[in-house]
Amino acid sequence: MWKIEPPLENRKGTLYIGGANTVELAEKFGTPLYVTDEGRIRENARRLIRAFKPHYSNFKLKYAIKANNNLSILRIIRSEDTGADASCAEEIKLAKMAGFEAHDISYTGNYNSSSELKFATNSNVIINLDDAAILAKLLKFAVPETISFRINPGVGRGKYSGLVFGGGKTKFGISAEDAIEGYSAAKKAGIKRFGIHMMTGSCVMEVDYFSEITEKLVDIAAQVKREVGIKFDFFNIGGGFGISYQPGEEDLDINALGKQVAQTFKDGTKKYSLGEPELMIEPGRYIVGDSAILLARVHHIKHSAKTYVGTDVGMNTLLRPALYKAYHQIFIANRLNEKSKQRVNICGQICENTDMIAEDREMPEIREGDVLAILNAGAYGFAMSSQYNSRPRAAEVLVNRGYAEIIRERESVSDFIIRQRVPARLMK
Numbered sequence: 436m437w438k439i440e441p442p443l444e445n446r447k448g449t450l451y452i453g454g455a456n457t458v459e460l461a462e463k464f465g466t467p468l469y470v471t472d473e474g475r476i477r478e479n480a481r482r483l484i485r486a487f488k489p490h491y492s493n494f495k496l497k498y499a500i501k502a503n504n505n506l507s508i509l510r511i512i513r514s515e516d517t518g519a520d521a522s523c524a525e526e527i528k529l530a531k532m533a534g535f536e537a538h539d540i541s542y543t544g545n546y547n548s549s550s551e552l553k554f555a556t557n558s559n560v561i562i563n564l565d566d567a568a569i570l571a572k573l574l575k576f577a578v579p580e581t582i583s584f585r586i587n588p589g590v591g592r593g594k595y596s597g598l599v600f601g602g603g604k605t606k607f608g609i610s611a612e613d614a615i616e617g618y619s620a621a622k623k624a625g626i627k628r629f630g631i632h633m634m635t636g637s638c639v640m641e642v643d644y645f646s647e648i649t650e651k652l653v654d655i656a657a658q659v660k661r662e663v664g665i666k667f668d669f670f671n672i673g674g675g676f677g678i679s680y681q682p683g684e685e686d687l688d689i690n691a692l693g694k695q696v697a698q699t700f701k702d703g704t705k706k707y708s709l710g711e712p713e714l715m716i717e718p719g720r721y722i723v724g725d726s727a728i729l730l731a732r733v734h735h736i737k738h739s740a741k742t743y744v745g746t747d748v749g750m751n752t753l754l755r756p757a758l759y760k761a762y763h764q765i766f767i768a769n770r771l772n773e774k775s776k777q778r779v780n781i782c783g784q785i786c787e788n789t790d791m792i793a794e795d796r797e798m799p800e801i802r803e804g805d806v807l808a809i810l811n812a813g814a815y816g817f818a819m820s821s822q823y824n825s826r827p828r829a830a831e832v833l834v835n836r837g838y839a840e841i842i843r844e845r846e847s848v849s850d851f852i853i854r855q856r857v858p859a860r861l862m863k
């Protein structure tokens with residue numbers, strides 16, 4: 436039988452999230468449906484702050500908007516004393532709409548357009564550059580008060596190869612040598628405040644890795660300080676804190692991680708006389724990943740060489756299985772107490788053979804009309820979804836102590852055409 440953990444509950448064989456009955460939610464709001472538990476987001480943010488702040492008080496949690504950019508969710512996260520990490524102009528706009536102050540927003544783009552650099556400069560957010568040579572482009576618009584560079588510390592790690600952002604084979608970050616060049620040019624241009632940043636991969640489950648890369652970043656900062664003669668106001672060690680997707684997988688020990696990283700940071704800044712700069716993290720997945728499930732309805736079951744369970748959730752609704760072969764646990768929301776007895780492939784309705792949510796998965800007997808709950812869908816779920824095959828994107832519901840509110844309406848065909856313009860000659 437499935438192990439059901441908060442914010443999920445098994446009430447007499449029916450799955451609940453945040454006190455709300457998932458079968459009733461599927462009935463009321465339709466499927467596919469993303470259901471997010473507000474309480475879980477708050478717990479995750481608070482757990483992160485508690486893991487770091489007691490060990491290093493000059494600490495700030497920023498949320499990586501790319502994981503889930505729903506405005507209601509951003510507003511919940513902002514109310515937990517956090518900042519935001521934006522990857523583009525649109526995310527800067529969303530952060531401001533959600534109430535984040537400019538000084539609490541960092542902008543980490545890559546291969547930036549000049550217009551986006553100009554927008555970021557005018558927005559007064561903290562700009563974090565992915566290449567020393569981009570600084571000259573930025574300086575055409577203004578001399579910002581603060582600048583930071585994204586360092587590639589030479590190592591990277593991630594749950595799938597597509598989630599490794601540091602080390603030899605990635606398009607991200609700069610070396611220590613290039614950083615020296617970048618910070619020298621910034622100092623020469625009259626920039627007064629400096630930060631240093633890295634983001635080496637996503638969904639990392641090993642505690643020690645984070646203190647290892649923190650040590651590397653501090654070493655590089657010390658080298659920059661020596662060569663360029665600047666002081667660092669903040670260090671941003673990125674996000675990447677993993678959550679467990681597989682049954683039986685151990686959770687990341689975030690308390691041990693926070694303590695260890697803070698200690699490494701204190702030792703390093705003391706060793707190199709770097710003062711007491713602000714320590715920032717910018718996770719996405721850890722804050723929202725396990726706060727949401729995705730509800731799917733089973734429409735047809737085909738028994739051919741294999742059994743295919745066809746649902747209304749496909750790669751258009753949840754891309755991660757097709758993109759990384761990512762594993763998401765799946766429950767039958769309306770019959771939780773049944774035992775596994777068959778192996779099935781659970782798929783969507785998209786005309787691609789990669790449209791598979793689970794392959795060769797051991798499940799209890801699934802029937803047409805069942806509601807399936809796909810777990811840990813809060814990060815890079817809706818955010819990566821598309822209208823492929825002309826399928827409207829899902830609706831989103833927020834639950835809080837049993838009460839459910841719609842936070843994004845389901846799309847319809849009018850959303851496909853709203854920005855289209857058909858020339859009059861084609862209308863004859």
Ligand SMILES: Cc1ncc(COP(=O)(O)O)c(C=O)c1O
Nearest residue numbers: 499634637638674675718719720
């Ligand atoms: C620059 C940057 N910061 C933070 C994140 C958040 O990563 P995660 O969701 O693994 O915490 C990402 C993810 O791609 C990123 O690119």
